[in-house]
Amino acid sequence: MYISQNMSDQSGIIKQLATGAPLLFHAEDDHNNQSIVEGGFLSGRNPFVFVPFAPLPTFIVQLVVIVCMSRFVKFFLSPIKQPAVIAETISGIILGPTCMGHIPYFSDTIFSKPSLPFLNLMSNFGLVLFLFLVGLELDPRMLKKSLRNSLTISLTGMALPFALGAGVSYILYTYMEPPSHQNGFTKYFLFLGVSFSITAFPVLARILTELELLKTKVGSITISAAAVDDATSWCLLALVISLINAGSGLIALYVFLMGLGYSFFLLFIVRPMFAWLLRRSGDGTQSHVMMFLALMIVFVSAFITDAIGIHAIFGGFLTGIIMPREGGFAFHITEKLEDIVSILFLPLYFALSGLRTSIGSLDDPLSWAIVLLVICVACFGKIFGCMLAAKITKMNWRESITVGCLMNCKGLVELIVLNLGYDAHVISQRTFAIMVIMALVTTFITVPLVSYIYPPVYHDKSDIQL
Incomplete structure (x- = not known):
């Protein structure tokens, strides 16, 4: 599809969008099109039609629609204490091909395919900042509390789900993947093994806070185990992503070693220098210069890890981990960034996940049987593995199941x-x-299960058996 020289207004663009043809602009039309954009709707511009050289109006519409839909869904989920990520992903599913995508011209107007790369760019930018905040929450000093028990729970709770996930991956690869799948089964089962073994540390921290479990014995051990789990998962994922991007095992090893070397550089060179500057700045928590330096380290690290061949988000995560905690600096950065990231950027990213999710593609009984199998295997592997490890560390049955x-x-x-x-x-x-x-x-059932199994009357009463 292409826009002719005589198409000086955007009515033709709308007609072309209705036919599903791609928009291509000729160089000789750039001046006329630019005039339309600069003149606004009085010059014939339709602000709801995506224009590649002026993507801002479309992005603003997408931002408003996604954030408002996320808040609307969250309103109904808040009474049952569901985390925001549930609402944000469901809102994306509603806005995507599963639901509102069936409305004529909705997707082609609001979420047209040419506009999605810009939406993806902004959501990934926010994701780098979010992983930086996640790294800030992972205070290494916290891991020293109940370290032995936390390591036992974390490693056992990752090994069993990884093995089960790798096993289920054969069924998924056989029945769900097209014959032309380009990355091969080895990378596929490694990736799914990591996916099955993950625990969401940031969401878990908020759930423990809301249920008033964070300062209990169960909460303390669980949050430490989740921190170990999270850090280990990112390391495994970095290895898998480097293997995927590199194409060969030897190059993947070099990529992973370079990532490891850069991590040590941040930890043993950048962190001491930054801590020294923070002490020299006096009240560093109020210093715009220190805030500027912290953000520049985030973005430079994101660029370096992406250039290495891992992913930009790992740079943000590593920077968060090495930030000094002394003097409340980490808290100050979190306070400055958390609202803008959680209100604007995260809904974009997780709504984009929903936009990519086509539940309609699961159109046969076999697909839904596999969905049920995957859910059961994921729950069994994580719950049973962590429960068994918690029981080994001499927690009672009720506490172990809660963990x-x-x-x-x-x-x-x-x-x-x-x-x-x-x-x-x-x-x-x-x-x-x-x-x-x-x-x-798995995220949705967490709060109801824990509220039922471990109500406040049992908190810190380790002598009570189930």
């Missing part, structure tokens, strides 16, 4: 991982839809 249910929360970290796999063409749209449903279900 397993909490560690089963996959939330936004799972969705981030799935998007990475989808973008890298490791998983198809059908596998993506199945895994998104699994992530939503």
Whole structure:
């Protein structure tokens, strides 16, 4: 599809969008098109039609629609204490091909395919900042509390789901992936193994806070185990992504080693220098210069990790981990960034996950049987593995089951991982839809299960048996 020289207004663009043809602009039309954009709707411009050289109006419309829909869905989920990521992903599913995409011209106007790369760019920019905040929450000092028990729960709770996920991946690969799948089974089962073994540390921290469990014995051990789980998962994922991007095992090893070397550089060189500057600045928490330096390290690290061949979000995550906690600097940065990231950027990213999720692609009984199998395997692997490890550490049955249910929360970290796999063409749209449903279900059931199994009357009463 193409726009002719005589098409000086955008009525023709709308007609072309209705036919599903792509928009291509000739160089000789640029001046006329630019005049329309600069003149606004009085010059014949339709602000709802995406124009590649002026994407801002479309992005603003997308932002408003996504954020408002997320808030609307969250309004109904708040009474049952569901985390925001559930509402944001469901809002994307509603706005996507599963639901509102069936409305004539809705997707072609609001979420047209040429506009999605710009939406993806902004959502990934916000994701880098969010992973920076996640890294800030992972205070290494917290891991020293109940370290032995937390390590036991975390590693056992990752090994069993990884093994089960790798096993289920054969069924998914056989029945859900097209014959032309380009990345091969090895990368596929490694990726799904990591996906099954993840616990969403940021969502879990908020759930524990809302249920007033954070300062209890169960909460303390669980949050430490989730922190170990989260850090280990990102390391495994970095290895898998480097293997996918590199194409060969030897190059993947070099990529991973370079990422490891850069991590040590941040930890042993950048962190001490930044801490020294922070002390020299006096009241560093109020210093715009220190805030500027912190953000520049985030973006430079994102660029370096992306250039290495891992992913830009790992740069943000690593920078968050190495930020000094002394003097409340980490808290100050979080306070400055958290609202803008959580209100605007995160809904974009997780709604984009929903937009990519076509539940209609699961159009036969076999597909839904596999969905049920994936959910059952994911829940069994995480809950049973962590419960068994918690019992070994001499927690009672009620506490052990509670730890397993909490560690089963996959939330936004799972969705981030799935998007990475989808973008890298490791998983198809059908596998993506199945895994998104699994992530939503495992996150959704966490609060009701924990509230039922471990109500406030049992908090810190370790002598009570189930």
